[in-house]
Amino acid sequence: EVQLVESGGGLVQPGGSLRLSCAASGFTFSNFYMSWVRQAPGNGPEWVANINQDGSGKYYVDSVKGRFTISRDNAKNSLYLQMNSLKVEDTAVYYCARWGWGWDYWGQGILVTVSS
Amino acid sequence: EFVLTQSPGTLSLSPGERATLSCRASQSVSSNYLAWYQQKPGQAPRVLIYGASSRVTGIPDRFSGSGSGTDFTLTISRLDPEDFAVYYCQQYGSSPWTFGQGTKVEIK
Numbered sequence: 264e265v266q267l268v269e270s271g272g273g274l275v276q277p278g279g280s281l282r283l284s285c286a287a288s289g290f291t292f293s294n295f296y297m298s299w300v301r302q303a304p305g306n307g308p309e310w311v312a313n314i315n316q317d318g319s320g321k322y323y324v325d326s327v328k329g330r331f332t333i334s335r336d337n338a339k340n341s342l343y344l345q346m347n348s349l350k351v352e353d354t355a356v357y358y359c360a361r362w363g364w365g366w367d368y369w370g371q372g373i374l375v376t377v378s379s
Numbered sequence: 380e381f382v383l384t385q386s387p388g389t390l391s392l393s394p395g396e397r398a399t400l401s402c403r404a405s406q407s408v409s410s411n412y413l414a415w416y417q418q419k420p421g422q423a424p425r426v427l428i429y430g431a432s433s434r435v436t437g438i439p440d441r442f443s444g445s446g447s448g449t450d451f452t453l454t455i456s457r458l459d460p461e462d463f464a465v466y467y468c469q470q471y472g473s474s475p476w477t478f479g480q481g482t483k484v485e486i487k
Binding site: 307308309310313322324325342360364365366367369370371372 | 414416423424425426428429430433435462465467469471474475476477478479480481
């Protein structure tokens with residue numbers, strides 16, 4: 264069974280940092296493109312970042328470029344999102360998602376709250 | 380930026396009725412790389428359709444996608460009680476990948 268489990272969320276002050284992790288199981292992690300997708304309260308989903316299978320290609324939405332870094336460790340079947348210089352508008356539930364035919368598997372989501 | 384506009388915002392229908400949801404793109408979607416997702420409260424989105432018209436394995440055949448270029452449609456042929464949810468279209472042909480704002484299908 265495919266499982267994606269996020270961790271590392273919580274409350275952080277504006278300007279602070281947080282690192283999200285996503286533990287993958289039930290599939291060959293190194294074969295798949297992976298993503299972070301977020302959803303602010305009451306809003307629709309928003310794509311944040313993608314990483315290709317070997318980690319050599321990374322892509323970001325403009326609003327997080329230079330502040331967020333996506334990475335992966337295929338040996339540990341793990342995906343990461345390093346979030347720096349956090350802003351109030353980064354408050355959202357963050358999902359780890361596998362890109363297959365569309366985002367075909369999602370984690371349960373982890374809440375990140377940026378507030379003073 | 381690539382904008383997807385979904386209509387209507389809310390669709391009020393009864394179980395057994397047909398639902399037709401529209402997604403219009405601000406520019407042509409490359410290779411018809413458009414997906415549809417269903418989301419229920421407190422859950423992650425679930426992919427229904429990819430490539431504009433290909434149904435994901437395990438999705439009931441009452442869900443169908445159509446369209447090309449800038450105009451796409453998700454049709455639910457006969458609404459089941461479990462189908463009342465919010466539906467999003469999403470394009471993955473151009474970066475940044477973007478979602479529409481959603482259509483809520485509610486029980487009339």
